[in-house]
Protein backbone atom coordinates (compact mmCIF):
# COMPACT_ATOMS: atom_id res chain seq x y z
CA UNK A 1 0.00 0.00 0.00
CA UNK A 2 1.03 3.58 -0.52
CA UNK A 3 2.04 5.23 2.77
CA UNK A 4 2.86 8.82 1.92
CA UNK A 5 4.45 10.64 -1.00
CA UNK A 6 6.63 8.15 -2.87
CA UNK A 7 6.85 5.72 0.08
CA UNK A 8 5.13 2.34 -0.08
CA UNK A 9 4.72 -0.53 2.37
CA UNK A 10 4.77 -4.05 0.95
CA UNK A 11 1.55 -5.66 2.18
CA UNK A 12 1.41 -8.36 4.86
CA UNK A 13 5.02 -8.98 5.83
CA UNK A 14 6.07 -9.91 9.39
CA UNK A 15 8.53 -7.03 9.74
CA UNK A 16 7.68 -4.11 7.49
CA UNK A 17 9.36 -3.75 4.11
CA UNK A 18 9.26 -0.18 2.80
CA UNK A 19 9.81 0.72 -0.81
CA UNK A 20 10.51 4.22 -2.12
CA UNK A 21 10.13 5.17 -5.77
CA UNK A 22 12.59 8.00 -6.32
CA UNK A 23 14.35 9.47 -9.35
CA UNK A 24 12.91 6.64 -11.40
CA UNK A 25 14.68 4.07 -9.22
CA UNK A 26 13.57 1.99 -6.26
CA UNK A 27 14.98 2.00 -2.75
CA UNK A 28 14.05 -0.75 -0.30
CA UNK A 29 14.29 -0.38 3.46
CA UNK A 30 14.59 -3.82 5.12
CA UNK A 31 13.64 -7.04 3.38
CA UNK A 32 11.73 -9.09 5.94
CA UNK A 33 11.90 -12.85 6.44
CA UNK A 34 13.21 -15.18 3.67
CA UNK A 35 9.64 -16.10 2.65
CA UNK A 36 8.81 -12.42 2.17
CA UNK A 37 10.88 -12.33 -1.02
CA UNK A 38 7.99 -13.24 -3.32
CA UNK A 39 5.74 -10.58 -1.79
CA UNK A 40 8.37 -7.92 -2.48
CA UNK A 41 8.82 -9.00 -6.10
CA UNK A 42 5.03 -9.06 -6.54
CA UNK A 43 4.72 -5.57 -5.09
CA UNK A 44 7.41 -4.23 -7.42
CA UNK A 45 5.48 -5.79 -10.29
CA UNK A 46 2.22 -4.17 -9.13
CA UNK A 47 3.93 -0.78 -9.53
CA UNK A 48 4.77 -1.61 -13.13
CA UNK A 49 8.44 -1.85 -12.18
CA UNK A 50 11.09 -4.53 -12.47
CA UNK A 51 13.46 -5.87 -9.77
CA UNK A 52 16.50 -4.53 -11.67
CA UNK A 53 15.26 -1.00 -10.93
CA UNK A 54 16.03 -1.47 -7.24
CA UNK A 55 19.18 0.55 -6.75
CA UNK A 56 19.81 0.30 -3.03
CA UNK A 57 18.62 -1.87 -0.17
CA UNK A 58 19.14 -0.26 3.23
CA UNK A 59 19.09 -2.41 6.37
CA UNK A 60 17.95 -0.62 9.55
CA UNK A 61 19.73 -3.41 11.43
CA UNK A 62 20.84 -7.02 11.03
CA UNK A 63 18.06 -8.95 12.76
CA UNK A 64 16.78 -11.99 10.90
CA UNK A 65 13.25 -10.64 10.41
CA UNK A 66 14.72 -7.54 8.70
CA UNK A 67 17.40 -9.08 6.48
CA UNK A 68 16.16 -12.66 6.06
CA UNK A 69 15.37 -12.08 2.38
CA UNK A 70 18.36 -9.81 1.77
CA UNK A 71 20.54 -12.34 0.01
CA UNK A 72 17.93 -13.49 -2.52
CA UNK A 73 16.64 -9.99 -3.07
CA UNK A 74 20.13 -8.65 -3.67
CA UNK A 75 20.77 -11.40 -6.19
CA UNK A 76 17.47 -10.78 -7.96
CA UNK A 77 17.88 -7.01 -8.18
CA UNK A 78 21.62 -6.45 -8.41
CA UNK A 79 21.13 -3.67 -5.83
CA UNK A 80 23.85 -2.35 -3.54
CA UNK A 81 23.34 -2.95 0.18
CA UNK A 82 23.77 -0.15 2.72
CA UNK A 83 24.00 -0.40 6.51
CA UNK A 84 25.64 1.35 9.43
CA UNK A 85 29.32 0.52 9.74
CA UNK A 86 28.82 -1.08 13.17
CA UNK A 87 26.10 -3.36 11.82
CA UNK A 88 27.98 -4.56 8.74
CA UNK A 89 29.87 -7.39 10.55
CA UNK A 90 26.51 -8.89 11.56
CA UNK A 91 25.30 -8.82 7.95
CA UNK A 92 28.41 -10.18 6.24
CA UNK A 93 28.78 -13.00 8.75
CA UNK A 94 31.88 -11.79 10.63
CA UNK A 95 29.92 -11.56 13.88
CA UNK A 96 26.73 -13.03 15.33
CA UNK A 97 24.46 -11.53 17.97
CA UNK A 98 24.88 -13.18 21.36
CA UNK A 99 22.18 -11.17 23.13
CA UNK A 100 18.70 -10.00 22.18
CA UNK A 101 17.13 -11.61 19.13
CA UNK A 102 19.70 -14.06 17.78
CA UNK A 103 18.61 -16.10 14.69
CA UNK A 104 21.31 -15.82 12.03
CA UNK A 105 20.69 -14.92 8.38
CA UNK A 106 22.71 -15.92 5.35
CA UNK A 107 25.77 -13.66 5.06
CA UNK A 108 25.57 -10.83 2.54
CA UNK A 109 28.26 -8.36 1.45
CA UNK A 110 27.53 -4.70 2.19
CA UNK A 111 28.81 -2.15 -0.33
CA UNK A 112 27.79 1.09 1.37
CA UNK A 113 28.97 1.81 4.92
CA UNK A 114 26.82 4.44 6.62
CA UNK A 115 27.60 6.77 9.49
CA UNK A 116 25.52 9.13 11.57
CA UNK A 117 24.65 12.24 9.55
CA UNK A 118 25.19 10.66 6.13
CA UNK A 119 22.60 11.30 3.47
CA UNK A 120 21.60 8.61 1.03
CA UNK A 121 18.92 9.16 -1.65
CA UNK A 122 17.34 11.98 0.37
CA UNK A 123 17.39 9.94 3.58
CA UNK A 124 19.37 11.20 6.54
CA UNK A 125 21.04 8.54 8.65
CA UNK A 126 20.57 8.73 12.42
CA UNK A 127 22.72 6.25 14.34
CA UNK A 128 20.49 4.95 17.16
CA UNK A 129 22.38 2.17 18.99
CA UNK A 130 20.80 0.06 21.73
CA UNK A 131 18.53 -2.46 20.07
CA UNK A 132 21.68 -3.46 18.14
CA UNK A 133 25.06 -1.62 17.92
CA UNK A 134 24.48 -0.32 14.41
CA UNK A 135 20.72 0.29 14.42
CA UNK A 136 19.76 3.31 12.37
CA UNK A 137 16.75 5.51 11.84
CA UNK A 138 16.29 7.19 8.48
CA UNK A 139 14.71 10.61 8.10
CA UNK A 140 13.20 11.21 4.70
CA UNK A 141 13.88 14.89 4.11
CA UNK A 142 11.21 15.07 1.39
CA UNK A 143 8.18 13.75 3.31
CA UNK A 144 9.41 14.20 6.91
CA UNK A 145 8.79 10.53 7.49
CA UNK A 146 11.06 8.82 10.01
CA UNK A 147 11.84 5.13 9.56
CA UNK A 148 12.64 3.89 13.05
CA UNK A 149 13.50 0.21 12.56
CA UNK A 150 12.93 -1.57 15.87
CA UNK A 151 13.44 1.41 18.20
CA UNK A 152 9.71 1.48 18.82
CA UNK A 153 6.73 -0.61 17.72
CA UNK A 154 3.16 0.47 16.98
CA UNK A 155 0.07 -1.20 18.41
CA UNK A 156 -3.45 0.20 17.93
CA UNK A 157 -2.17 3.68 17.22
CA UNK A 158 0.15 3.87 20.25
CA UNK A 159 3.93 3.49 20.35
CA UNK A 160 5.82 1.17 22.68
CA UNK A 161 9.43 0.12 23.18
CA UNK A 162 10.35 -3.08 21.41
CA UNK A 163 10.14 -5.80 24.15
CA UNK A 164 13.39 -5.55 26.12
CA UNK A 165 14.52 -9.15 25.60
CA UNK A 166 14.86 -8.49 21.86
CA UNK A 167 17.40 -5.69 22.43
CA UNK A 168 21.09 -5.97 23.27
CA UNK A 169 20.91 -2.89 25.50
CA UNK A 170 17.27 -1.86 26.14
CA UNK A 171 18.17 1.18 28.27
CA UNK A 172 20.48 2.49 25.55
CA UNK A 173 17.62 1.96 23.11
CA UNK A 174 15.42 4.04 25.42
CA UNK A 175 17.97 6.88 25.29
CA UNK A 176 18.01 6.63 21.50
CA UNK A 177 14.20 6.91 21.47
CA UNK A 178 14.38 10.09 23.57
CA UNK A 179 16.91 11.60 21.17
CA UNK A 180 14.47 11.24 18.30
CA UNK A 181 12.39 14.04 19.86
CA UNK A 182 15.12 16.44 18.67
CA UNK A 183 14.40 15.52 15.06
CA UNK A 184 12.00 17.38 12.80
CA UNK A 185 9.57 14.71 11.55
CA UNK A 186 5.82 14.24 11.18
CA UNK A 187 5.30 10.60 10.27
CA UNK A 188 6.75 7.64 12.13
CA UNK A 189 7.25 4.46 10.12
CA UNK A 190 7.98 1.48 12.38
CA UNK A 191 9.10 -1.99 11.36
CA UNK A 192 6.42 -3.66 13.46
CA UNK A 193 2.90 -2.23 13.40
CA UNK A 194 1.32 0.41 11.21
CA UNK A 195 2.80 3.73 10.08
CA UNK A 196 1.76 6.63 12.31
CA UNK A 197 0.96 9.47 9.93
CA UNK A 198 0.93 13.15 10.96
CA UNK A 199 1.03 12.53 14.71
CA UNK A 200 4.23 10.47 14.72
CA UNK A 201 6.14 12.89 16.88
CA UNK A 202 3.22 13.44 19.23
CA UNK A 203 2.90 9.70 19.81
CA UNK A 204 6.64 9.41 20.39
CA UNK A 205 6.47 12.21 22.95
CA UNK A 206 3.67 10.36 24.76
CA UNK A 207 5.89 7.27 24.95
CA UNK A 208 8.80 9.29 26.37
CA UNK A 209 6.43 10.83 28.95
CA UNK A 210 5.43 7.31 30.01
CA UNK A 211 9.15 6.52 30.57
CA UNK A 212 9.48 9.54 32.84
CA UNK A 213 6.47 8.46 34.94
CA UNK A 214 7.88 4.95 35.33
CA UNK A 215 11.42 6.10 36.24
Ligand SMILES: [Zn+2]
Nearest residue numbers: 061063131150
Ligand atom coordinates in the same frame (compact mmCIF):
# COMPACT_ATOMS: atom_id res chain seq x y z
ZN1 LIG B 1 15.33 -6.02 15.66
